[in-house]
Amino acid sequence: MTYTFHTDIDPQELDAFVENSDQNSLFQCHQWADVKNNWRHAFTGVREDGRLIAAALVLIRPLPLGKTLLYIPRGPVMDYHNYDLVTFFLDSLKAYAKKNRAIVLRFDPNLLSRIYPYSEKDKEHPMQNTDIVAMLKSYGAAHKGYTTNIHESTQPRFNAASHFGDNYFSQLDKKTRASIRTAERKGAELYEGHEYISEFAQAMQETEARKGVALRNEEYFRNMMEVYGDHCIIMVAKLNFKKQIGLLETELAELEQKLQAEKSQKVMKQLEQKINNDRKDLQILLEEQKKENKDEVILAGKLAIYNKNRMEYVYMGNNASYLRIRASYLLYKAFFDRCVELGIHYVSMGGIEGTLDDGLTQFKSNWLMEVEEYIGEFNIVLDPVMYYAFEKLYPQAVKLLVKLRK
DSSP, X not given: OOXXXXXXXXXXXXXXXXHTSTTOOGGGSTHHHHHTTTSEEEXXXXXXXXXXXXXXXXXXXXXXXXXXXXXXXXXXXXXXXXXXXXXXXHHHHHHHHHHTTEEEEEEOOSOEEEEXXXXXXXXXXXXXXXXXXXXXXXXXXXXXXXXXXXXXSSSOSEEEEEEOOTTHHHHSOXXXXXXXXXXXXXXXXXXXXXXXXXXXXXXXXXXHHHHTOOOOOHHHHHHHHHHHGGGXXXXXXXXXXXXXXXXXXXXXXXXXXXXXHOOOHHHHHHHHHHHHHHHHHXXXXXXXXXXXXXXXXXXXXXEEEEOSSOEEXXXXXXXXXXXXXXXXXXXXXXXXXXXXXXXXXXXXXXXXXXXXXXXXXXXXXXXXXXXXXXXXXXXXXXXXXXXXXXXXXXHHHHHHHHHHHO
C-alpha cells in the first residue's frame, strides 16, 4: 500500500470520483471553485498505487496579514472507516494548510447523523456515524457539535431533501396539488432559459426586500450560469395582466350566460359563487395592473444545478405582493418534472432551521421531504490566536460597525 498526496487532480477526474461516490456533492465538484471565484482553490486527492481513492475541493480564503482559511465544503470525499487513509489525507491537508499560512482547516463531511421523513420529525431516530465523529475528534479535529441554528456553521447542518420516483405527483398531498392548480388557474406562466437571468435576479431582489437581507446579485447568478452551462436551470413565473384579465372577462361572460339558462338551484348557486370569485379576482388584477403600470410582472424565480444523479435547488425568489397566486408551487413541480426527465431521483432543497417549524421548512415539507442531519463541521486549528480573533472578535466588530452605521 502506497499513498501519495496531490494538489493538482484533474478536474474531470475529480468530478467522476465525487459523482460515483455515495458522498456525491455538487459542492465538491470542480465547478464550485469557479462559482467561489473570490477564493483560491486546489483540487486535492490521495492516490493508492496511482488510483484516486480520496478527493477534496479545497477553498482558500485570503485573510489579513497574509493568513488564510482553508475550507472543504461537504468533504473530503473518502472512506471514513479506513483510519489509515483518513489520517494520511488529513495529515497531508494540514501540512498543505500550514504551507498556505492557514489559521484553520475547516471541513464538514457529506455524512449524515440522521435522516427521516418530515412527517416523523417529532419521533426519536437513531444516530448514525457516531464512530466517525469520535474518530475525527480523537484525531484532533474540533467538532462544532450537533448545531441547530442555520447560521451556526458554514454549511447548514439540517437539510431538506427528497428521494422520489417518476410517479411523485400522485404522492403529493392534496393541498399541494390544489396549490399547483391554483397557480395555473390564476395565470402563472413559466419561462425557462438562461435569457431570463435578469428576471430571476429581480425575483431574488424581491425576496431580499421582504426579508431585509442581502443575498446575491445578478453578476453572481450570471457567473453560476456560465460555469454550469446546460447543468444550470433557470425558470421564472410571470403574470401577464392583459392576458389573464381577458381570460377572466371571457369566462365571466360564459358563466353569466350559463346562469341565465340554468334551472337547477344547486347549480345556480355554484355558478353564482364562481362568478363572485372571478369578479373579485378581476378587480384585484385591474388594481394591480394600474399600480404596476406594465403588462407583465415577475411572480417568482428559481435556479438549480445538477450533476450525474443529484440536483441542488440553490436559489429561489418570490414577489411577496403576489403570493396568493402560488407560483412557487408551479415552479417546484416544473423542477421535479425536469429531474424525472433527467433520470435524477434525489433533490436537495437546501438548508433549513433545525427547529423544523419555520415557514420555509413547512413549504418544503409539501414535496415528499426528508430531513437530513449532517454530522457537522470540524476545525483543525493551526493558529489559535488568529483563529480566536476571526471567530470571536471579527463578528463582534462587524455587528458594532453595523450598529454605529444605523
